[in-house]
Amino acid sequence: MTKLLFLLFVLLNLDAYELSRNYEYENNIIYSDDLFPTIEKKFEILKIPSDQDHYRLDAQVIAKTFELNGISIDSTKTRYVNFTKRSPVDFSLLKQQLASMFTERYPTIRIDDITISSRGYLPALPKNVRGVFDERFYQNGSGTFYYFDEQGIRHYLDYSVRATISVLHSNQKVSRKERLSGFNTLLKPIPFVSFKDIPLTSIPNQPARFRSNLKGGQLLTVRNIETIPLVLKNEKVIVEVQDKGVIVEFGARATQEGALYDIITIQKNDGKRAKAKVIGENRVELL
Incomplete structure (x- = not known):
């Protein structure tokens, strides 16, 4: 015992x-x-x-x-x-830069604290010091960056951000190609540690839909959604035909979806199919 x-x-x-x-x-x-x-x-x-x-x-x-x-x-x-x-330097400028960059990327972020530490003794910093960050730094709450001194020498620093970010989550089971909206999502604050991909902090301005079926309560990233095409399959479209400067329009049905300038197939009212180029929302130009 x-x-x-x-x-x-x-x-x-x-x-x-x-x-x-x-x-x-x-x-x-x-x-x-x-x-x-x-x-x-x-x-x-x-x-x-x-x-x-x-x-x-x-x-x-x-x-x-x-x-x-x-x-x-x-x-x-x-x-x-x-x-x-411990270096007798003031990292305030670099902290402000970090806070600004994270806030620009994540409008819903709430930063509680930012710490920066050097990997060696630093007697001073350049007057208008600016940090250089990896292009994916914003996906991690801690990491490394560097700055150049007056002689052009790199100095590496470590940073850590204690914060929470409100991120969109699915609030129910959603299906592939279902439209993203405030009815099937909610903002949920989570600790900012690391993200494998860019999280969604708001519903996109452009209409979007889910790329795949998702369970309720799942954190949403840019990989989970896609912009809704201007033309959807089986939707009615207006077909433009240009002939000697004259534009003629008629109705048809899209047999496949397409984004701007995509070439798709349409079916005319007589049942015949033709190729057309997407030029707007539910509008195509006959080829």
Whole structure:
């Protein structure tokens, strides 16, 4: 029973204190609560030379120091721990840029906090610094970007955004080619972590429909929908025929759907079929 309780105590400690790969510091002496702020026992871990802005230490050495002080930590996920001196720079401009870019992409986003950290010591930032982001950065709440200094050298930074985004979800089972509307969708706030594709935060201005059958409660992305074609199969269309500057119109039935400038087949009232080009909503031009 005693061994079981001891094992449980060790496991709880491992869950509570998991060693990370990177830490920032202000003072050269690193204490236990610099690594784990909630730890009750404070003791020295190491002293970093004052002339260094970055220091690397074997994770097992740190784990052994904690063990000697009666505390077990989980160091299995990292081999080395990097300590980087906290840069005395203001990331406000970059945070504003991030907030603006995310808000432009997601009008329904509510940003609670943005953190930016450097991968090395930075004495200063360019006056009008601008970050350079990957084209798919907006699909992740955390990631990496870079900026150029006055000498044209890249400096990489890590960012993390704590936010919620209201995203469209299906509120019932929907069928393929069913029209997207406020009757079969609802906006639902979710934590912004990562998206495999661009989420829908509003119903598109152009009429859209579902690409496939979906269950109720499914998060909707741009891949789930498509713009409704100007001409639908079996719908009546107006056919334009141009002859020596004169335009003649008559009615027919579309035997297939088509987007703008698509070539489709139509069936005339006499049953004969012909090729036509889509030129507008339910309008085609005879070829």
